[in-house]
Amino acid sequence: MKYELLMPRQVVFGWGRRSEVGTRAAGLGNRVFVVSGSRSLRASGILDTLFQSLRSAGLSVVDLGTISREPEVEDVDTMVHQLRSLCGGVAGDIVLAIGGGAALDLGKAMAAMATNTRSDTVLDSLEGVGKGYQITERPLPLIAMPTTSGTGSEATKNAVISSRAGKFKKSLRSDQMVPQLALIDPELTVTCPRNTTAWSGMDAITQLIESLITPKSTEITRALSKEGLRVAIPALRRACDEPENRPAREAMSHAAFLSGVTLANAGLGMAHGVAAALGVNCNVAHGLACAVLLPTALRVNRQVSEAALADLAPLFDTRQWATTSAAADFVVESIAQLGHDLGVPERLRELGVRKEQIAELVPTSRGNSMNGNPRPLSDSELQDILEALW
Numbered sequence: 001m002k003y004e005l006l007m008p009r010q011v012v013f014g015w016g017r018r019s020e021v022g023t024r025a026a027g028l029g030n031r032v033f034v035v036s037g038s039r040s041l042r043a044s045g046i047l048d049t050l051f052q053s054l055r056s057a058g059l060s061v062v063d064l065g066t067i068s069r070e071p072e073v074e075d076v077d078t079m080v081h082q083l084r085s086l087c088g089g090v091a092g093d094i095v096l097a098i099g100g101g102a103a104l105d106l107g108k109a110m111a112a113m114a115t116n117t118r119s120d121t122v123l124d125s126l127e128g129v130g131k132g133y134q135i136t137e138r139p140l141p142l143i144a145m146p147t148t149s150g151t152g153s154e155a156t157k158n159a160v161i162s163s164r165a166g167k168f169k170k171s172l173r174s175d176q177m178v179p180q181l182a183l184i185d186p187e188l189t190v191t192c193p194r195n196t197t198a199w200s201g202m203d204a205i206t207q208l209i210e211s212l213i214t215p216k217s218t219e220i221t222r223a224l225s226k227e228g229l230r231v232a233i234p235a236l237r238r239a240c241d242e243p244e245n246r247p248a249r250e251a252m253s254h255a256a257f258l259s260g261v262t263l264a265n266a267g268l269g270m271a272h273g274v275a276a277a278l279g280v281n282c283n284v285a286h287g288l289a290c291a292v293l294l295p296t297a298l299r300v301n302r303q304v305s306e307a308a309l310a311d312l313a314p315l316f317d318t319r320q321w322a323t324t325s326a327a328a329d330f331v332v333e334s335i336a337q338l339g340h341d342l343g344v345p346e347r348l349r350e351l352g353v354r355k356e357q358i359a360e361l362v363p364t365s366r367g368n369s370m371n372g373n374p375r376p377l378s379d380s381e382l383q384d385i386l387e388a389l390w
């Protein structure tokens with residue numbers, strides 16, 4: 001057996017524990033640059049309470065504002081420009097990102113680019129499209145506080161940045177970008193709208209399954225993936241139907257965090273490869289794209305991943321299966337049923353994808369995620385798969 005595991009330096013998980021942010025942050029620095037994800041955080045007063053907690057612990061707070069979309073190159077560059085001019089490499093500066101995956105990824109990119117000043121644009125450091133500049137300097141310490149339960153960005157080492165003009169969605173990635181502190185308060189997710197809960201929950205489940213069946217998985221990531229699925233599968237419907245159900249919200253936040261750990265250490269697969277393309281080419285939100293693609297990705301990989309999929313059967317039903325093959329089929333169809341029950345569309349055309357766009361989705365799907373798919377897919381096979389799903 002052989003494995004490595006990269007995780008946030010500290011994880012603080014629990015209902016209401018956002019109140020600890022001040023004392024926790026005081027251990028990391030004395031000035032906090034805050035980026036936040038949704039206007040409702042501000043409107044509901046959660047952000048103000050957070051600032052008070054930070055100030056009463058002796059930290060000064062710089063509010064850098066809100067992002068309400070998945071971050072683009074210009075968003076990062078604007079924020080980084082502001083951050084660099086304010087912080088100037090002073091020891092004691094930290095970044096705090098609170099919000100969904102978009103805000104966390106933006107915070108992560110800002111913390112890294114604040115200290116890696118070789119270029120004025122993050123573009124030069126993005127995988128596959130930039131000049132290949134690496135993150136060589138240690139980023140500012142980052143506190144990640146998720147307000148959705150899905151992307152697991154609080155545990156990962158990459159920030160996904162897109163460009164509408166350049167038609168790409170690529171990662172800024174470095175082991176050093178993993179947050180110093182993941183402060184996960186599931187109570188922050190109770191105000192998520194139903195669809196956000198459903199799509200982000202399906203994103204977490206997709207991440208857990210793809211990182212489970214990829215050949216890059218290890219003993220430790222498989223254990224964490226299975227634990228995440230064990231808690232998420234029975235909880236997701238309940239979290240959607242009863243938004244204030246504490247055990248369901250805790251389960252989904254726990255599963256989302258674990259999905260971040262497993263994806264950071266084992267990678268993903270076809271659903272995430274194509275989801276990136278759907279985001280870039282057709283402006284489909286990440287979680288929704290994953291939710292639509294997951295059943296297809298499982299059917300495509302079903303043969304090579306049969307045993308791992310069959311292992312999940314008891315999460316859906318206690319009945320005994322005569323063969324591994326029957327159990328694997330049951331799991332794939334149960335996942336599809338879960339999406340159906342949550343209102344996930346079944347066809348790409350329901351997402352606004354035009355048939356002629358499929359040809360451009362194929363090359364955009366290639367990247368780090370697709371490389372982890374259990375079996376290789378040629379361009380023509382992928383094109384056929386997406387046409388059948390259209």
Ligand SMILES: [Zn+2]
Pocket residue numbers: 151203204207272286290
């Ligand atoms: Zn995802």
